[in-house]
Amino acid sequence: MRTFTDRVAVVTGAASGIGRALAARFAGEGMKVVLADLEGEALATAARELAASGGRVLPVPTDVARAADVETLARRAVEAFGAVHVLCNNAGVAGHPAPIWEQSATDWEQVVGVNLWGVIHGLRIFLPIMRAQDGEGHIVNTASMAGLVSLPNLAPYHATKHAVVTISESLHYELGLAGSKLRVSVLCPGFVRTGIMDATPPATTAEMRRWEDGYRRLIAAGTPPDEVAVRVVDAIRHERFWVFPNPETKVGFEVRVQSILEERNPIFQPFFD
Numbered sequence: 001m002r003t004f005t006d007r008v009a010v011v012t013g014a015a016s017g018i019g020r021a022l023a024a025r026f027a028g029e030g031m032k033v034v035l036a037d038l039e040g041e042a043l044a045t046a047a048r049e050l051a052a053s054g055g056r057v058l059p060v061p062t063d064v065a066r067a068a069d070v071e072t073l074a075r076r077a078v079e080a081f082g083a084v085h086v087l088c089n090n091a092g093v094a095g096h097p098a099p100i101w102e103q104s105a106t107d108w109e110q111v112v113g114v115n116l117w118g119v120i121h122g123l124r125i126f127l128p129i130m131r132a133q134d135g136e137g138h139i140v141n142t143a144s145m146a147g148l149v150s151l152p153n154l155a156p157y158h159a160t161k162h163a164v165v166t167i168s169e170s171l172h173y174e175l176g177l178a179g180s181k182l183r184v185s186v187l188c189p190g191f192v193r194t195g196i197m198d199a200t201p202p203a204t205t206a207e208m209r210r211w212e213d214g215y216r217r218l219i220a221a222g223t224p225p226d227e228v229a230v231r232v233v234d235a236i237r238h239e240r241f242w243v244f245p246n247p248e249t250k251v252g253f254e255v256r257v258q259s260i261l262e263e264r265n266p267i268f269q270p271f272f273d
């Protein structure tokens with residue numbers, strides 16, 4: 001999609017981190033931006049701040065895990081701005097570090113609800129609207145490098161992010177086969193400096209606290225979200241499917257693919273002390 005000015009973007013998880021940076025970047029490109037996030041002060045503040053710097057924004061409290069909320073989001077976006085040209089299915093949660101035998105059904109449901117059902121509802125509900133417009137448009141699904149490698153102690157997160165990668169690839173093929181003008185990208189960051197660990201339930205053992213602290217340190221030292229947003233806008237403009245803000249992390253994927261191709265058992269390489 002070459003033209004951004006006066007077009008409409010919908011961003012989920014827009015009150016914080018990568019989503020907030022995406023919303024600011026789209027507003028900076030002259031787009032109208034629908035900010036979707038859980039109801040609360042963070043969403044109101046993000047909308048107020050973007051509006052104060054000249055952005056045309058509409059905050060819509062949304063739980064992306066709930067189909068009815070995502071339907072309301074789509075309806076309100078179209079009512080307010082007449083169309084949707086860019087959809088960023090970005091809202092996500094990390095879950096808490098624990099081995100699979102300590103992840104409860106509720107732990108799985110929370111992570112799958114936001115990270116996977118959120119993307120599914122976004123696609124199910126917005127694709128018919130965007131296809132019917134019969135013009136240029138772009139969907140960005142936020143996965144992660146966690147969608148291309150498997151690590152211990154965050155299995156629900158990795159499972160959902162792998163799912164987001166494969167759904168995005170299927171959609172890419174399907175749009176091509178249908179001759180659609182819509183495009184899709186999958187965003188696979190490494191560590192990004194955001195509030196993602198703030199929503200993480202406290203670890204229950206000393207060993208899991210060590211993992212949680214390790215992730216917190218890596219995220220605190222991660223890429224600024226603004227840099228990720230620049231990459232995303234560039235990928236939309238140049239119709240690039242894969243978005244890797246941290247290309248150095250691809251080495252983990254390479255090691256994994258080699259072990260699959262050579263049928264060697266996976267070997268875990270610790271990535272923090």
Ligand SMILES: NC(=O)c1ccc[n+]([C@@H]2O[C@H](COP(=O)([O-])OP(=O)(O)OC[C@H]3O[C@@H](n4cnc5c(N)ncnc54)[C@H](O)[C@@H]3O)[C@@H](O)[C@H]2O)c1
Pocket residue numbers: 012013014015016017018019036037038042062063064065090091092093094114142143144145188189190191192193194195196197199219222
């Ligand atoms: N931070 C990283 O290192 C990193 C790396 C790779 C991928 N990601 C992905 O980036 C995306 C954005 O995360 P972030 O790092 O900016 O975290 P963040 O916590 O700063 O932002 C996520 C936003 O999503 C919102 N959210 C959570 N549950 C929601 C729900 N049910 N409905 C609507 N909104 C909801 C939160 O309120 C928050 O505002 C996520 O999908 C995450 O998995 C993050």
